[in-house]
Amino acid sequence: MPDIMKMGKNPNYLGSWDLDDLPNREVTLTISRIVDEEVVTNGKTEVCTACYWQEAAYKPMILNVTNKKTLCKLYKTKATEKLAGRAVTIGIDRVKAFGDIHDALRIRPRIPKPQSASLPKCAQCGKDIHAAGNMTPDQVAAYTAKKYGQSLCGECATAAARGA
């Protein structure tokens, strides 16, 4: 059954309703490309800037001026090719417009922490492998794989070293 609040909105692009089921109504996504394209909403064609994500499960987001400014400030560049591969957290603000209050998608003015999903996993305990010393998580995974025959987290590597 169509939701009356979603009717008349463009279903091809990310909307605040797409975040309704997420914790804090926020999501962190990685930019794949930013392009201008023709968007048809309620029969009207407009050229909009759309931001596509590496996470294919999420629809592209139309960037308004506010979000463009946040994005440029966040990563100190206006070049779209430099923004590709960058992560942003998108949340919802209540915005007053035309005497009414609307939910608006907003890029948060903070650089998101790397998501744990992207960290390599320990072959022993299954936990995330974190950076250690001056090694990145991937380097720790490679180093322990070479030394112990499998990628290990700090704790399991210590235990393996003790057992050896």
Ligand SMILES: [Zn+2]
């Ligand atoms: Zn472990």
